[in-house]
Amino acid sequence: MSTRSSPRNVLATKSEGTSDAVPVSSNRGSGSGIRRVVIPEPLAPPSDALAAALTFLEGVASRRMCREELRSWIDRNLVQPGYMARPWRIQEPLFGALPADKHCSAFLPEIPPTDETAAILVRTRARVVGHLRGLRKEPVDDRFLSAAIFAGRVRRVVVGETMQWVPRPRSHDILSDIVTSLFVSDILGRREFYAQNLCICDTCGRVRFDPEPPQRNKCFFC
């Protein structure tokens, strides 16, 4: 699908020579003990949930996302995989404090867009980025993870022989909770990946993954 390609661009590739050295046993009897072999380890491609969530954030940031695009994004990434029923209305409170608001006001325009969908989208993106910023805080603020679990917006299901977290937002949930559930299902499955690679720009709120960024709180453009 075309939407799968763009999020991959935000995943930086780990450069060779900087990877973790993996201890490998040398041939028996050599007496030299352990030999160290460097194996390049590029970042794995994003999960479908992460790719969908990043597509949303990028689409809003670049102003490509409009009402129709939002509708088809929801269809493609949430309705068709069976994660939620098609919502009859998209909603997001434009005013009032939500828990993540203190982390997200930096990413809201000074003057909200007059178009209602655009206003909902920028507000949603700011809240979602605000949640993710909590993971970069000291101490970590990851209450949005337990909030999503307790609200039932993510579920553990058996896939093959393993348990896996999947998004399960409801069609009447606010849009930021729906988008956040995609991130939460991914984060719960691989918390370390986020701890090691998550970068969020303090200026524009761009979210990307890079194992060795010059700075975790700056993007290429700011």
Ligand SMILES: [Zn+2]
């Ligand atoms: Zn930036």
